[in-house]
Amino acid sequence: MGELTRQYNWAHTSLGPMDEWPASLQITVRNLLHSAFPMFLWWGPQLICFYNDAYRPSLGNNGKHPHMLGKPAKAVWPEIWDFIGPLIEQVMTTAQSVWYENQVVPIYRNGRLEEVYWTFSYSPAFDQTGQVQGVLVTCFETTPQVDLVHQLQWSEQRFQTLVRQASIAIIVLTGEEMRVTIVNQAYARLIDRPVEALQGQCLFDIIPEAEEPFRTILKEVRQTGEPVFLYDQPYWVHVDGGKKEGFLNLVYQPFTELDGSITGVMVLCQDVTQQVLNRRAVVESELRFRTLIEQAPVATCLFVGRNLVIEIANEAMITFFGQGRSILNQPIRDVLINTDADVAAISLLDRVFATAEAYVATGVPASLTINGTPGTYYFDLSLKPLRNAAGEVYAVLETAVDVTQQEVARRALKESESRLQSIIDLAELGSYRIDVATQRITKSPRVAELYGLPELTDVATSMNAIQESERKWISQVLNDALKPDSNGFYQVEYTVTHATTGRQRILRTNGQVKWDAFKQPVRIDGTVLDITAQRELQQELERQVQQRTDELWASQQATERANQGLAEANRDLTRSNENLQQFAFIASHDLQEPLRKIQQFGDLLSTQYGGQLGEGADHLHRMQLAASRMSILIRDLLAYSRISTQQDTTLPVSLTRVVQTAVADLDLLIEETGATLQIDALPTIIGDASQLGQLFQNLLSNALKFRQANRAPHVQIRCQVVPASSLPTLLQPTRQTPAYYLIEVADNGIGFDEKYTQRIFQVFQRLHGKHKFAGTGIGLAICEKVVANHGGVIWAQSQLGQGATFRIYFPNQ
Known part of the structure; x- marks a missing residue:
């Protein structure tokens, strides 16, 4: 501001150039500009304005700075001239200073007129002659402090209003004596005293009975500055005519002044007497409820919350869960985790909780283990949603009554009734019941159809459907059954005429009278059977018996003739078997003998005259070969014949030993050919060891x-057990069993074309020339016969050049 002041063109003002100013003005301006305290000066008749740097911030932005420098006061401060004009005049005329503190003096700054608070003094400024030539203003702005005071005042007013209007009881106690500084009507009502009787008084002089324990708490809060919170605190005070007591939620808050000192304690009291009593009532109610559940004679459980936590369960229900008391306070999803039935039970509980709709069912089955006994148990089940005060579902109450015995009995009864009804239906029986007192008869649909009458009629109407000649004695039978000395049972046969079609039926009726405790007849229960067809059948049977008797006599005559023919056939069969045995003997002895002579003389001729025969030697050699083949053929035929007519298949035979014997017999050939054999463990079967030996020796050779x-x-010999269903469709063993031993004999030989598979098992069938491979073509026929004799079947599989596999199926017995 010093620079602005020096550069200002004072010549255009009433003060003139700066060097022409009186010394008093120059000194005053110099002191003003060098002061660190906010100051400004009005000088001369026009009250020309001067101000320093310390005052400059009070002018704000976009306001009077710097334009007010060198301007008349009235032109600069028109908005407050009505206030400051008289003050300036007063100072100028009286030469007396004025002082104002926190005075509101509006000022235009920051682009607007603001309400600003000042503490200032107006002092006369003298010239060198001692005359007042101006006014020196010393000031500082107090707007922030005044605003703070206003806020505090407003806050205090608001606090007082809040305290007075608060529904919660509030009291402020100050000093060591705990004097009541602030108290509201709610607190006064709490201790049944008027506000006027409390204000300014020492609290414990008014309610000394509350001094303990509250004085100790108040003292602690004042000393530590830490609040104290008490909940459901019991209290009591004397009131007119008695004692007032209840429960409070209390907050003890230190009462702090602006300087931070603690002068007292503010106590907030919320009367929670009713809530505490309600909670206690709820607790007592829940305790009674829990006791009721735990002592309930039926299994009971309470599932609480959306997670369905098992909060309460009595011993009966815990036993049903089978997991002990560990299920308590566990969500049902953590308890039932095993089966589809568990998932269904959880889903049902969820549905009841979500929909608030109760579920009731009877005879619900459940697979449980109760007291160590697993089984299916039956329950009458109830799931009931429980609601809180807001009407919301908060739990599900389950009760389960064990009705296993009743349900089992009911199902047994139902099954018995079903079986009885099935028997009645199969037997084509009908049923009826007669009420003795009303003489009304209730008929089953079958009986009603037989009579052609409604199911419910009187006895007389039904009696009229019976053939007239039989009514009297049937009535007598009924009357006799109703007598006290009777056993009440009767059985009659009679003829009824259908009421609409006129068709007659023969019926057999059984009845049993039911008595009351005084041996008085109450009702008759009975059954009706239509025996018309039986009677017709009986007549037909009698006719057929006579017819069959006549036919039997004729058949007996024919049988005698047939028996004579059968005896003749048996004699022929015996002769045939004897001839076959004789053939085997002839083949063994008589046919072999000439061949042996041919071979012996052939050997003799070859030895003695071989050199003289020339080309005849070749003929002789061929003759010997033919004789040898004939001998082998006869021997094989004999073997085949014996297998067909002689067999002993009743002893256990170890196939392992049989194969070992066959291998020993072929030992020389095995060695000559360099053959290797791989043989699995083989079973023992019922059979003929000799025949089985021929089987494996032929296959191995x-x-x-x-x-x-x-x-x-x-060569590989493998064995396994296979079910009958795995056999090829075309193979039909001679003995049927559920399973078979499959024995495979596989080689890596020349094989054969599979189109010859059936042919190779026929007698004399060869696939190769006799000069290439020796043999008679009977070996495999013998194998097939041996397997058939033992209840099995044999089959072969092969391809040329890839070996052959013979599959044998023996019964597994």
């Missing part, structure tokens, strides 16, 4: 005989 020229034979 064929495997060695029909080998490939450039490869050593390799």
Whole structure:
């Protein structure tokens, strides 16, 4: 501001150039500009304005700075001239200073007129002659402090209003004596005293009975500055005519002044007497409810909350869960986790909780283990949603009554009734019931159809449907059954005429009278059977019996003739078997004898005259070969014949030993061919060891005989048990069993075309020339016969050049 003041063109003002100013003005301005305290000066008749840097911030932005410098006061402060004009005049005329504190003096600054508070003094400014030539203003702005005071006042007023209007009891106690500084009507009502009787008084002089324990708490809060919170605190005070007591939620808050000192304690009291009593009532109610559940004679459980936590369950329900008391306070989803039934039970509970709709069911089955006994148990089940005061579902109450015995009995009864009804239906029975007192008869649909009458009629109407000649004695039978000395049972047969069609039926009726405690007849229960067809059948049977008797006599005559023919056939069969045995003997002895002579003389001729025969030697050699083949053929035929007519298949035979024997017999051939054999463990079966030996010796010798020229034979004998269903459809064993031993004999020989699979088991069938492979073509026929004799079947599978596999199926018995 010093620079602005020096550069200002004072020549245009009433003061003139600065160097022409009186010394008093210059000194005053110099002191003003060098002061660190906010100051400004009005000088001369026009009250020209001067101000320093300390005052400059009070002018704000976009206001009077710097334009007010060198301007007349009235032109600069028109908005407050009505206030400051008289003050300036007063100071100028009286030469007396004035002082104002926190005075509101509006000022235009920051682009607007603001209400600003000041503490200031107006002092006369003298010239060198001692005359007042101006006014020196010393000031500082107090707007922030005044605003703060106003806020505090407003806050205090608001606090007082809040305290007075608060529904919660509030009291402020100050000093060591705990004097009541502030108290509201709610607190006065709480202790049943008027506000006027409390204000300014020492609290414990008014309610000394509350001094303990509250004085100690108040003292602690004042000393520590820490609030104290008490909940459901019991209290009591004397009131006119008695004692007032209840429960309070209390907050003890230190009462702090602006300087931070603690002068007292503010106490907030909320009367929670009713809430505490209500909670206690709820607790007592819940305790009674829990006791009721725990002592309930039926299984009871309470599932609480959306997670369905098992909060209460009596011992009966805990037993049903089968997991002990560990289920308590667990969500049902953590308890039922095993089966689909568990998932269904949880879903049902969820539905009841979500929809608030109760669920009731009877005879619900559940697979449980109760007291160590697993089984299916039955329950009458009830799931009831429980609501809170707001009407919201907060829990589900389950009760389960064990009705296993009743349900089992009911189901047994139902099953018995069903079986009885099935029997009645199968027997084509009808039923009826007669009420003795009303003489009304209730008929089953079958009986009503037989009579052609409604199901409910009187006895007389039904009696009229009976053939007239039989009514009297049937009535007598009924009357006799109703007598006290009777056992009440009767059975009659009679004829009824259908009421609409006129068709007659023969019926058999049984009845049993039911008595009351005084041996008086109450009702008759009975059954009706239509025996019309039986009677017609009986007549037909009598006719057929006579007819069959006549036919039997004729058949007996024919049987006698047939028996004579059968005896003749048996004699022929015996002769045939004897001839077959004789053939076997002739083949064994008589046919072999000439062949042996041919062979012996052939050997003699070859030895003695072989050199003289020339080309005849070749003929002789061929003759010997033919004789040898004939001998082998006869021997094989004999073997085949014996297998067909002689067999002993009743002893256990170890196939392992049989194969071992066959391998020993072929030992030389195995060694010559370099063959290798791989043989699995084989079973023991019922059979003929000799025949089984022929079977495996023929199969093994064929495997060695029909080998490939450039490869050593390799033979495998494998065994496994297979079900009958796995056999090929075309194979039909001679004995049917659920399972078979499958024995495979596989080689790596020359094999054969599978189109010959059936042909190779026929007698004399060969697939190769006799000069290439020796043999008679009977070996495999013998194998098939042996397997058939033992209840099995044999089959072969092969491809040329890839070996052959023979599959044998023996019964697994």
